[in-house]
Amino acid sequence: xxxxxxxxxxxxxxxxxxxxxxxxxxxxxxxxxxxxxxxxxxxxxxxxxxxxxxxxxxxxxxxxxxxxxxxxxxxxxxxxxxxxxxxxxxxxxxxxxxxxxxxxxxxxxxxxxxxxxxxxxxxxxxxxxxxxxxxxxxxxxxxxxxxxxxxxxxxxxxxxxxxxxxxxxxxxxxxxxxxxxxxxxxxxxxxxxxxxxxxxxxxxxxxxxxxxxxxxxxxx
Numbered sequence: 001x002x003x004x005x006x007x008x009x010x011x012x013x014x015x016x017x018x019x020x021x022x023x024x025x026x027x028x029x030x031x032x033x034x035x036x037x038x039x040x041x042x043x044x045x046x047x048x049x050x051x052x053x054x055x056x057x058x059x060x061x062x063x064x065x066x067x068x069x070x071x072x073x074x075x076x077x078x079x080x081x082x083x084x085x086x087x088x089x090x091x092x093x094x095x096x097x098x099x100x101x102x103x104x105x106x107x108x109x110x111x112x113x114x115x116x117x118x119x120x121x122x123x124x125x126x127x128x129x130x131x132x133x134x135x136x137x138x139x140x141x142x143x144x145x146x147x148x149x150x151x152x153x154x155x156x157x158x159x160x161x162x163x164x165x166x167x168x169x170x171x172x173x174x175x176x177x178x179x180x181x182x183x184x185x186x187x188x189x190x191x192x193x194x195x196x197x198x199x200x201x202x203x204x205x206x207x208x209x210x211x212x213x214x215x216x217x218x219x220x
Contacts, residue, residue, distance in 0.1 A: 005089040007082075009060035010034060013093055014042040014053050024094025025217070026087055026120070027055035028107025030191070031071045033064070037195060049214055052094040056086050058106060075106065076138035084114055091119050100217045103128060104194050105166075112144035112158075112180075115151030123156045124213040127164055127190050130171040145174065153179035157216040159209045161188030161200075183212055 003011050012034055015021065025045065029038055034057045042053040058078065064071055087110065091099040101120040103111040108128020114120055132141050148156070158180050160167040167175075167190075176182045185205045191198050193206040 024096030028103030162186035
């Protein structure tokens, strides 16, 4: 079900169709934002993981095309303060006391940035940027490692691909040194898990990564 958060940001919410609800889960989408992929995902994870799931649009109020270039150009205009507020409003939208956070790519980077918040009990970052890419840098984009240095890094599970240029091995070592738990998939490229339509998709690695994510989020 599509909702509008108090900030005016769109979000997609799903509840389990049967069985108990264990907690809430906020999803921070990739750079392509809310789309049918996430409409399906929130309901599937709600049913499989018995969580109330809320995916939050990263580009509210922007009429961006599906092409990657204008979206890359729009990322520097995202304010950390504003987007982190929206993720917290997404947590409230689940109406759960205990809420976790999971994100992909751009959303995975925001998982690192959300680590100082006490609202999220557990966090899973799928191939989230460890350092803000050069093309994304702006006065409103803080560095993920700075947030982790002052946050609950021990609550974060980072799932990374060994062939992902956004998460080079030297940066992954620095990420791990903050206290983040890192799981590496040596042959995987960026975006290997959450979208089966992507050329980089690796079904076996994706299944393993999602099982690890569920286990992490369930260890409350």
